[in-house]
Amino acid sequence: MGVPFAHFVIQTLNGIVSGMILALVASGLTLIFGIMDVVNFAHGEFLMLGAYVGVITFAATGSFWLALIAASLVIAAFGAVVYLTTLRPLLGRDPLTTILATFGISLVLQNYALWQFGPVARKIEEPFTGQFTLFYLDYPWYRLIIAGLAAAIIGGLWLFLKFGTYGIWIRATTQDRVMAQAMGIPVPWVLTGVFAIGSAMAAASGVLFAPLVGVDHAMGVDWILRAFIVVVVGGMGNLGGSILAAIFISLLDAYASLWVSPSQSIIVSFVVLILTLLFRPTGLFAPTPK
Amino acid sequence: MKLRQPVVFWIGLCVIVAVLAVAPLILPVFWRRLLTEILIWGLLAMSSDLLIGYTGMVSFGHSAFFGLGMYGAAAALLNSNPPNLWFALAAGLIAAAAVAAFVAYFSTRLRDIYFAITTLIFSQIFYVIIFTWTSLTGGENGLTFERPALAIPGLFSQQFTATTLHWFVLAVVSGSYLILRRITQSPFGMVLQSIRENERRTRAVGYPVERYKIVSVMLSGLFAGLAGVLYALQNQFAAPDFVFFVVSGETVIYNVIGGVGTLVGPIAGAGFFLLLREGFSRLFTLKYLAPVGLGGLAGMSYLVPVGLIFIAMVIFLPQGLLGFARRWLNR
Numbered sequence: 001m002g003v004p005f006a007h008f009v010i011q012t013l014n015g016i017v018s019g020m021i022l023a024l025v026a027s028g029l030t031l032i033f034g035i036m037d038v039v040n041f042a043h044g045e046f047l048m049l050g051a052y053v054g055v056i057t058f059a060a061t062g063s064f065w066l067a068l069i070a071a072s073l074v075i076a077a078f079g080a081v082v083y084l085t086t087l088r089p090l091l092g093r094d095p096l097t098t099i100l101a102t103f104g105i106s107l108v109l110q111n112y113a114l115w116q117f118g119p120v121a122r123k124i125e126e127p128f129t130g131q132f133t134l135f136y137l138d139y140p141w142y143r144l145i146i147a148g149l150a151a152a153i154i155g156g157l158w159l160f161l162k163f164g165t166y167g168i169w170i171r172a173t174t175q176d177r178v179m180a181q182a183m184g185i186p187v188p189w190v191l192t193g194v195f196a197i198g199s200a201m202a203a204a205s206g207v208l209f210a211p212l213v214g215v216d217h218a219m220g221v222d223w224i225l226r227a228f229i230v231v232v233v234g235g236m237g238n239l240g241g242s243i244l245a246a247i248f249i250s251l252l253d254a255y256a257s258l259w260v261s262p263s264q265s266i267i268v269s270f271v272v273l274i275l276t277l278l279f280r281p282t283g284l285f286a287p288t289p290k
Numbered sequence: 291m292k293l294r295q296p297v298v299f300w301i302g303l304c305v306i307v308a309v310l311a312v313a314p315l316i317l318p319v320f321w322r323r324l325l326t327e328i329l330i331w332g333l334l335a336m337s338s339d340l341l342i343g344y345t346g347m348v349s350f351g352h353s354a355f356f357g358l359g360m361y362g363a364a365a366a367l368l369n370s371n372p373p374n375l376w377f378a379l380a381a382g383l384i385a386a387a388a389v390a391a392f393v394a395y396f397s398t399r400l401r402d403i404y405f406a407i408t409t410l411i412f413s414q415i416f417y418v419i420i421f422t423w424t425s426l427t428g429g430e431n432g433l434t435f436e437r438p439a440l441a442i443p444g445l446f447s448q449q450f451t452a453t454t455l456h457w458f459v460l461a462v463v464s465g466s467y468l469i470l471r472r473i474t475q476s477p478f479g480m481v482l483q484s485i486r487e488n489e490r491r492t493r494a495v496g497y498p499v500e501r502y503k504i505v506s507v508m509l510s511g512l513f514a515g516l517a518g519v520l521y522a523l524q525n526q527f528a529a530p531d532f533v534f535f536v537v538s539g540e541t542v543i544y545n546v547i548g549g550v551g552t553l554v555g556p557i558a559g560a561g562f563f564l565l566l567r568e569g570f571s572r573l574f575t576l577k578y579l580a581p582v583g584l585g586g587l588a589g590m591s592y593l594v595p596v597g598l599i600f601i602a603m604v605i606f607l608p609q610g611l612l613g614f615a616r617r618w619l620n621r
Contacts, residue, residue: 039403089605095403096348100546101604103539108597115590225414225535228407236404264422270415277396277408 004134008260013134015254017143019247020150021209025223026230026242027154028201033236035174035194037095038087041102043202043227044220045109050075050203051215052113055122064127071197071207072200079199080192086196106220111215119215124207146208153204154243157197161239170194229269233276235283244285249274295621307464314456323524326456328564329463330520332557333545336463337513338469342542343551344474345506346486347401351393351409352541354416354513357533359386359518361420364433364528373438379519386515387508389416394507398500401489410535417533432529435522450523459520463557466513470553473509476621484508543600549610552619558611566599567592 025047031127032040050071057067082105090097128145141252161167172180173190181187206219226249234245249269256265277285310329314322323482334356344359362385363378370377397408398519420427427433440454442448473479481502484492522528531537540563548559570592603610612619 039407086601086605094609096406097604097608099348099350099406100542101404101601103542104597104601104604107539107593108601109596111591111593115594225411229411232404232407232411261422263418266418267415270411270418273408273411276398277399281399281404 008255010134010137010139011254011258013139013143013252015251016247017147018254019250020147021205022223022226022230022250023243023246024150024153024201024205024208024226026234026246027157028198028205028241029224029227030231030234030236030239030242031157031201032195033231034238035170036087038098038195039095039102040198041099041224042082042109043102043198044222044224045106045113046075046199046202046220047206047223048113048215048217048220049078049109049206050123050199051206051210051219052117052216053203054207054210055124055215058124059239064124067124068204068207071203075203076196076200080196082199083195088192091191093108106224110217110220117217119216121216123214124210126211142211146212149208150205153201157201158239166193168189176270193262226266226269229273233273233284238283238285241283241285245283248284258262295618299619299621301525303464307460310460311457314453314541319452322452322456324564324568326452326459326524327521328561329456329459329522329557330517331541331544331560331564332465333466333520333546334514334517335541335556335560336467336553337510337517338541339545339550339556340482340506340510340513341555342545343553344394344479344486345482345503347398347503347507348406348491348542349405349409349507349510350535350538351397351411351413352510353533353535353537354393354409354413355386355390355514356518356537356541357413357420357528357530358389359383359515360522360528360532361385361427361433361518362515362521363519364435367435367438367522373436373439375438375523378522379516382414382519382522383512383515386518387512390508390511390515391504393511394504398400398507410538411534413533417530417535420533421530427528427530430530432527432531433491437523437526438603445461455524458545459524462516462520467553467557468518470513474553476506478502527601539571545610546608547600547603547610549613549616552610552612552616554619555610555612555616560610562594566596570595 025043027114029040029043032038032043053071053074054067057070058064061067086101086105087098090101111265126140126142128140128142130141132141133139140257161171169180169185169190170193172185173187177187180190205223206215227273230242230246230249233249234243249272252268252272253265256268310325313325334352337355338349341349354423359382363382366378366381366387367373368518384532385619393412397405397412400408421429437450437455439447439449440458448454474482481492481497484495484497485502489499496568518532521532544559544563545556546559547562548557549555574590574592607613609616
């Protein structure tokens with residue numbers, strides 16, 4: 001089966017674009033896990049709700065960028081409320097209880113969205129309609145812009161964690177919660193803030209991705225499973241590893257769909273996961289544990 | 291005179307089984323079906339309790355075992371003429387056991403959350419395979435088949451009625467309960483519980499922890515597969531929806547609602563959940579909501595209020611409904 005060179009180039013581009021979105025989703029998930037020991041099953045639902053907030057804002061104002069900002073802010077506030085009401089009481093209990101609680105949240109949000117917005121998928125217009133010629137395809141610029149924006153958001157998060165005062169608070173809390181508290185860092189607020197930031201990142205990826213596939217109540221489920229695979233392959237709580245793993249898996253997925261149907265190509269990422277678990281249970285891109 | 295615990299336990303068990311056996315003779319058709327389904331989902335939840343409550347591993351992948359039991363039975367019933375009950379049972383159990391062995395081998399390398407996520411992803415693998423292998427599994431449409439006769443070779447053979455099917459399910463579920471109870475009280479079960487309490491120390495004492503974990507996942511998968519076979523018998527179809535991870539999540543919900551580490555708790559949890567489902571599904575229609583001024587809520591899924599109840603239980607009642615009786619039931 002010879003596959004033309006052009007297909008490879010196109011699929012590489014597709015893989016990188018969806019890899020960047022996946023990296024954005026997964027880095028929110030891994031941030032929340034790494035810092036708070038919370039496995040956020042509802043992360044996909046935050047993405048979905050963010051996309052819906054984007055749809056509503058877009059319908060009201062017609063501005064894509066306003067929709068992106070509004071979705072991030074609204075879902076950040078919503079995430080903070082969810083954290084304060086359901087997850088803070090579980091602080092200090094087995095991390096497994098957080099899976100249960102967030103699974104419940106995900107059920108509630110998904111069915112609420114189905115009831116509120118109905119089963120018909122909605123769409124946001126692309127903010128850029130320009131295209132460039134790639135071999136025989138007219139490739140939309142917007143896809144490249146998504147990848148760039150996702151990279152910019154992740155880069156911004158990294159800079160914030162590295163140099164920002166609050167970012168240093170967050171890293172201190174990750175390293176040693178009790179000591180951070182002793183040094184005067186308001187740990188409960190840091191945790192709430194981290195959950196809000198992670199939720200906002202999910203919402204932003206939802207809005208960015210909405211023009212490509214449309215928004216419906218079940219869109220979160222698809223993402224959360226892929227994000228879980230990425231987070232395990234990249235190493236739980238390891239931001240850089242998750243980003244590499246997201247691009248790696250998306251590329252493999254894109255290449256696999258040259259030969260098999262897209263619904264089967266996800267099996268490739270499952271195989272990567274199994275191999276990772278067999279040979280590097282701490283994650284493919286994590287430093288070797290000492 | 292104060293009755294000793296075993297006497298009370300066995301009398302209580304007999305009374306409950308007797309009530310459940312008489313119930314289908316009295317209940318209308320709809321509730322009889324629901325009761326049979328509660329028992330089947332209860333068996334699935336009970337199988338998962340062996341992992342959650344006794345070995346201390348939360349599996350989010352029980353839908354794979356359940357679904358494979360279902361599809362195994364379906365394959366046996368479609369390929370044998372006339373359809374044979376025991377053949378279906380054997381095929382379902384073998385399919386579930388094979389999948390359980392595969393999942394157990396890989397997932398038991400990981401602990402806690404990682405185990406939960408890995409089992410979840412494994413169940414999705416089987417979901418995708420079943421969903422896309424249309425020629426074998428019927429894809430999204432699933433498989434439909436005839437219900438076999440209740441037969442013991444050489445003795446008798448008669449078609450299942452709704453009542454005899456209920457009795458058959460009840461017999462299998464209570465038999466499974468007694469077997470699982472015996473397993474958890476055996477020396478093997480004690481090792482599982484010590485893994486839950488302190489895995490490092492169990493390893494230090496000299497038990498091969500990995501092997502015990504693999505066996506417990508396989509046993510749990512086997513009983514989950516049994517539940518799948520029963521469900522196939524009850525509904526005469528197998529569909530990929532039952533392999534989807536939401537079923538695994540609901541299994542965990544039954545456990546948490548009912549109380550982990552009790553074996554009967556998950557059955558109670560399944561009953562509570564399914565009754566809430568029926569209640570809210572009926573309530574959320576205009577007929578009931580409009581008079582109290584909540585007409586706007588009509589058509590909402592029962593999962594919204596049930597999910598909220600579940601979250602509240604995780605926070606305020608982590609022991610579950612029967613958690614208070616945990617020590618007593620395991621004596």
